Amino acid sequence: MYPSIVFIPSFLLAPGEEPAGLLLQMLLVFTSAKLLAEVAEQLKQPSVVGQLVAGILIGPSVLGWVHPTEFLAVLSELGVMFLLFHVGLELRGFQLTRIGLEALLPATLGVILPFMGGIAVMMAIGHPTVEAIFVGAALVATSVGITAHVLASKGLLEERASKVILAAAVIDDVLGLLVLAVVSGLAKGRINFVELGLTTGLAVGFTVLVATWGKKAMAQIVPRVEKRTLSVDGEFTLSIILLFGLSLLAIHAGVAAIIGAFLAGMALAGNVGDRVHQMTSGVTEFLVPFFLVGIGLHLDLSVFRHGSTILLAAIILVVACVTKFLGCGLGSMHLGWADATRIGAGMIPRGEVGMVVAQIGLGLRIIPQDVYGTVVFMSIATTILAPPLVTLSYRSLMRREPAGTVSE
Amino acid sequence: MYPSIVFIPSFLLAPGEEPAGLLLQMLLVFTSAKLLAEVAEQLKQPSVVGQLVAGILIGPSVLGWVHPTEFLAVLSELGVMFLLFHVGLELRGFQLTRIGLEALLPATLGVILPFMGGIAVMMAIGHPTVEAIFVGAALVATSVGITAHVLASKGLLEERASKVILAAAVIDDVLGLLVLAVVSGLAKGRINFVELGLTTGLAVGFTVLVATWGKKAMAQIVPRVEKRTLSVDGEFTLSIILLFGLSLLAIHAGVAAIIGAFLAGMALAGNVGDRVHQMTSGVTEFLVPFFLVGIGLHLDLSVFRHGSTILLAAIILVVACVTKFLGCGLGSMHLGWADATRIGAGMIPRGEVGMVVAQIGLGLRIIPQDVYGTVVFMSIATTILAPPLVTLSYRSLMRREPAGTVSE
Numbered sequence: 001m002y003p004s005i006v007f008i009p010s011f012l013l014a015p016g017e018e019p020a021g022l023l024l025q026m027l028l029v030f031t032s033a034k035l036l037a038e039v040a041e042q043l044k045q046p047s048v049v050g051q052l053v054a055g056i057l058i059g060p061s062v063l064g065w066v067h068p069t070e071f072l073a074v075l076s077e078l079g080v081m082f083l084l085f086h087v088g089l090e091l092r093g094f095q096l097t098r099i100g101l102e103a104l105l106p107a108t109l110g111v112i113l114p115f116m117g118g119i120a121v122m123m124a125i126g127h128p129t130v131e132a133i134f135v136g137a138a139l140v141a142t143s144v145g146i147t148a149h150v151l152a153s154k155g156l157l158e159e160r161a162s163k164v165i166l167a168a169a170v171i172d173d174v175l176g177l178l179v180l181a182v183v184s185g186l187a188k189g190r191i192n193f194v195e196l197g198l199t200t201g202l203a204v205g206f207t208v209l210v211a212t213w214g215k216k217a218m219a220q221i222v223p224r225v226e227k228r229t230l231s232v233d234g235e236f237t238l239s240i241i242l243l244f245g246l247s248l249l250a251i252h253a254g255v256a257a258i259i260g261a262f263l264a265g266m267a268l269a270g271n272v273g274d275r276v277h278q279m280t281s282g283v284t285e286f287l288v289p290f291f292l293v294g295i296g297l298h299l300d301l302s303v304f305r306h307g308s309t310i311l312l313a314a315i316i317l318v319v320a321c322v323t324k325f326l327g328c329g330l331g332s333m334h335l336g337w338a339d340a341t342r343i344g345a346g347m348i349p350r351g352e353v354g355m356v357v358a359q360i361g362l363g364l365r366i367i368p369q370d371v372y373g374t375v376v377f378m379s380i381a382t383t384i385l386a387p388p389l390v391t392l393s394y395r396s397l398m399r400r401e402p403a404g405t406v407s408e
Numbered sequence: 409m410y411p412s413i414v415f416i417p418s419f420l421l422a423p424g425e426e427p428a429g430l431l432l433q434m435l436l437v438f439t440s441a442k443l444l445a446e447v448a449e450q451l452k453q454p455s456v457v458g459q460l461v462a463g464i465l466i467g468p469s470v471l472g473w474v475h476p477t478e479f480l481a482v483l484s485e486l487g488v489m490f491l492l493f494h495v496g497l498e499l500r501g502f503q504l505t506r507i508g509l510e511a512l513l514p515a516t517l518g519v520i521l522p523f524m525g526g527i528a529v530m531m532a533i534g535h536p537t538v539e540a541i542f543v544g545a546a547l548v549a550t551s552v553g554i555t556a557h558v559l560a561s562k563g564l565l566e567e568r569a570s571k572v573i574l575a576a577a578v579i580d581d582v583l584g585l586l587v588l589a590v591v592s593g594l595a596k597g598r599i600n601f602v603e604l605g606l607t608t609g610l611a612v613g614f615t616v617l618v619a620t621w622g623k624k625a626m627a628q629i630v631p632r633v634e635k636r637t638l639s640v641d642g643e644f645t646l647s648i649i650l651l652f653g654l655s656l657l658a659i660h661a662g663v664a665a666i667i668g669a670f671l672a673g674m675a676l677a678g679n680v681g682d683r684v685h686q687m688t689s690g691v692t693e694f695l696v697p698f699f700l701v702g703i704g705l706h707l708d709l710s711v712f713r714h715g716s717t718i719l720l721a722a723i724i725l726v727v728a729c730v731t732k733f734l735g736c737g738l739g740s741m742h743l744g745w746a747d748a749t750r751i752g753a754g755m756i757p758r759g760e761v762g763m764v765v766a767q768i769g770l771g772l773r774i775i776p777q778d779v780y781g782t783v784v785f786m787s788i789a790t791t792i793l794a795p796p797l798v799t800l801s802y803r804s805l806m807r808r809e810p811a812g813t814v815s816e
Contacts, residue, residue: 023652023659023665027649027652030648030649034649038637041637041638071479071482074479230446230449230450233693236690237442237693240694241435241438241442245435248431248435251431257431278686279686279687279689279690279693280690281690282686282687282688282691283694285641285644285645285687
């Protein structure tokens with residue numbers, strides 16, 4: 001009942017039993033992340049890259065000190081939720097519904113091109129159609145956490161391109177849900193269009209509703225809670241409840257928890273005091289390394305025993321980068337070359353979403369083990385490639401002293 | 409591999425599968441804790457009591473919405489670690505080795521009386537000797553988290569009695585280790601005195617060493633880390649690493665992780681800036697409800713099916729309260745009646761430590777199921793009884809506007 005990390009004195013452990021295993025894992029993950037983030041900074045690289053490399057280094061691929069566990073996965077998910085919450089909280093004058101209109105085209109093209117591109121290339125090199133469709137679906141969804149972290153830490157969240165990226169990521173998530181629903185329907189042999197319509201309506205409705213009314217509702221509720229409660233930190237408590245509540249509702253509405261977390265942050269932006277910013281940034285700083293290292297932990301280099309797998313991985317990686325960059329870039333050409341490049345680069349990371357799609361395909365026995373491995377590789381590799389590209393594309397906008405809200 | 413809380417859209421769930429189960433649990437625990445804390449405040453009761461009652465209410469005993477899981481247990485342990493870390497960080501001019509001398513007598517008598525009292529009463533009502541010794545051992549260790557929370561939230565940490573309580577809790581932990589080692593040796597049929605001496609030496613050595621040199625070492629290290637690193641939050645990073653590092657070392661040295669966490673906080677007190685205080689208080693506020701609710705979740709009223717168990721529970725509870733209060737109180741009579749009362753009341757909670765001892769006894773088949781149940785009940789009941797007693801004993805010292813560092 002009481003496990004693992006605290007109260008069992010060592011003389012009561014069974015031989016070979018590690019005392020405080022979870023605590024040791026947490027210490028290793030956090031320390032290696034911060035150490036390599038610092039190394040990356042010293043080498044003038046984004047700190048995110050250092051933390052991802054930390055995961056690869058201490059993970060099964062290299063040193064084998066830490067293996068992915070369910071506990072670390074939960075910490076990782078909490079980390080990216082707090083990250084998006086914090087990004088939403090820091091945004092000033094961000095109206096999702098208005099910027100969403102500008103982001104609609106890049107988001108849509110950024111879904112269609114990778115999906116079609118993935119299918120076409122997989123079929124061209126001789127894979128079965130259903131398998132190709134699943135790989136295409138795995139290339140669709142952008143994982144915005146990495147880009148959000150880079151932009152926040154460089155103090156670039158207020159730039160127009162950054163706001164379009166955030167809005168596009170929300171739309172991308174809903175479109176990704178749609179693609180996944182269709183593809184899963186195909187795999188099971190039937191697509192229920194009524195259900196599909198309802199799913200889409202619920203996801204869009206939830207997002208638009210909270211984005212439109214959330215802030216106004218909080219402007220009413222926050223002062224009342226502050227006035228009526230005796231608790232010292234009513235604002236902070238309310239923030240955490242909204243974060244978890246909207247994340248949970250988001251999942252039930254069919255979108256990712258991080259979208260709910262982002263909406264919660266946006267609803268509170270401007271309505272809560274500095275103390276809430278500092279306190280949630282504490283939780284964020286504590287948990288985000290688990291998100292970044294967690295991605296690196298999932299890299300499994302053992303899939304590359306055969307030359308053919310390496311070739312396949314290289315092809316999928318190139319298709320993933322090029323189609324997303326072109327799709328999102330072309331869709332935002334009306335904002336000018338510079339912003340189009342930024343948006344294209346910012347949408348490249350697939351992170352955990354691609355991995356989940358691949359895992360569903362593996363579970364349904366639609367994609368074989370080696371293709372699964374290459375999709376996981378693509379997810380991680382796009383995540384590592386994106387931060388330098390984002391930094392490069394924003395170079396002309398960067399001040400000499402970045403006022404980061406999420407630390408490097 | 410990727411479980412539970414985030415990315416699985418509901419149409420992919422198996423029938424009956426709960427999406428985001430962990431997220432829902434976290435929301436229920438956090439919200440109920442804060443809600444009942446507020447109710448307790450409105451009724452002029454300590455907020456801790458509200459949070460413990462929240463755990464009983466949503467737990468298996470009453471509503472059955474949330475059951476104790478390993479994940480919640482880990483959050484709970486992290487919560488009490490951050491709590492003690494934060495208490496250590498807030499203390500000004502606290503020298504453990506100096507105050508430890510004043511606390512030595514109350515701590516020692518507060519171990520001997522419950523141990524002997526427990527054994528005597530259990531044998532008097534006809535239980536076997538080994539069983540009586542185990543129950544005695546379960547009555548020994550104070551769980552200081554609850555009292556620390558009450559004192560911090562009322563802004564009473566700087567009072568002399570509070571400092572003696574904190575120091576006594578550290579000594580109590582080492583003595584508790586000793587008692588547990590002897591009792592486990594008895595149960596296994598042999599006591600290795602050399603090992604016992606080494607264990608004690610290691611625990612005492614670690615604690616004294618860190619308490620004496622930790623602050624001076626950090627005074628050297630913190631400014632250098634701040635100067636040399638490019639990272640924005642070097643101080644916060646260092647704090648978290650020290651917290652986890654010393655907690656881990658503490659476990660290996662044979663004392664509880666929270667002692668290491670407390671020592672880490674003390675070492676950093678005065679050496680880090682306000683930002684670290686705010687950020688760690690964010691993590692603490694977020695995690696502490698899991699600690700408090702977690703205790704309530706473990707209450708199992710089903711042990712009270714027989715009248716004899718109720719009587720046994722009542723007897724053990726009275727012995728637990730009276731012996732600890734008298735032991736610690738008598739030991740600190742040289743500080744005057746008022747402080748002696750405060751110290752006696754503050755040391756009453758047994759919390760999770762008593763439960764662990766009972767569980768070890770159950771695992772070794774030394775204590776039967778009903779005695780186990782009553783010891784768990786005693787652990788929780790002392791925890792609920794203590795906060796009002798502590799508040800009462802400190803009444804004459806309380807200002808009208810408490811400047812709490814850990815919120816109510």
